[in-house]
Amino acid sequence: MIYIWIAVMIVLIIILKSPIVKGKIGERSVSYQLNKLDNEKYIILNNITIPTSSGKTSQIDHIVVSSYGIFVIETKNYRGWIVGDEKSEYWTQILYKRKEKLYNPLRQNYGHMLALKGLLSDYSELRFIPIVCFSFRADLKVKVSSEVIYTSRLVKTIKKYNQEAIPASDVKQIAATITGANITNKDIKKQHIKSIKDDISNKSNKISNDVCPKCSGSLVLRNGRFGQFKGCSNYPKCRFVYNSK
Structure with a gap:
């Protein structure tokens, strides 16, 4: 019996270390924080995939639509030191003596923002606020002026933007436009993930x-x-x- 428990524990450890599972855990943590916002003022959209002008898709972890702006949130559930700056193409994860590169999440989130701007082009002068959110597992050593924060500070960061920038009459309509464009087909989402992996592989080969x-x-x-x-x-x-x- 003990061998069965050991086997189960090994499988659980492997599953929990999976990048997909770690990503889902990070997204759930952010969703929990976002649910603390007043739903009369903020509309929360999770796991949104929309088409881009290039014919590809953009998968956005969380979007919060409000009169104060459209918050575009990218979540990361990395451990260790995270080192980087505003303009670098890649940041570095330092875990003990091991270093791993990760694509600059600010650039990644900028791509999400461009996709949203294209989708919402009928609306003029929308305010977009990009936020990159790391879990408490990370130790942020980044030099940035953008919003790169810990999950625990997410609600406080959103609430500091308190000047109305979008007419209240447009907020629900904007959220409905994003929801209506959301791609829920699993095959298309799989193709989105494959496309990202192919792009990374092609870039590395070059x-x-x-x-x-x-x-x-x-x-x-x-x-x-x-x-x-x-x-x-x-x-x-x-x-x-x-x-x-």
């Missing part, structure tokens, strides 16, 4: 072959303040840089 993933120029080794890095030979037209450290 970088490893010293090809710029942005403009297909050559990547050359350069020296900077923090050591060597790869930069596009078409600089300043293309400003792509890659630091393998």
Whole structure:
């Protein structure tokens, strides 16, 4: 019997370490916080997938629509130190002596915001507030001016935006437009995940072959303040840089 319990525990540990499961846990934690908001003032939309102008899709963890703005929330459930800045293409997760790269979530969330702007193009001068939300498992060491916060500070961060920017009459209509565009087909969502993985793989292959993933120029080794890095030979037209450290 003890061997069965050991086997079950091993399976549970594997499942809990899965990126998909960790992501779901992070999203549930954020949903719990968002439910503390006044539902008379804020409309909460979770796990929204909308089409983009490029023919792809954009999966957005959470959207909060209110008179104070449209909050676009990207959740991350990483452990360890998270190091990065506003403009870097990649941030670094430092866990003990191991370093892993993650795509800059500010850039990721900017893409979500652009998709929403395209969807809501009939509305003029909407205020979008992007927020990147990390769980308490992370130790944030980022240098940013944007809203990169812990989940526990989410409600307080949203409430600090208290100047009305969107007519109350438009709030429900905007939320309905987003909900109406939400793609619920599982096959399309699977294709969205596959597309992201393919893009990451293609970019990595180009970088490893010293090809710029942005403009297909050559990547050359350069020296900077923090050591060597790869930069596009078409600089300043293309400003792509890659630091393998």
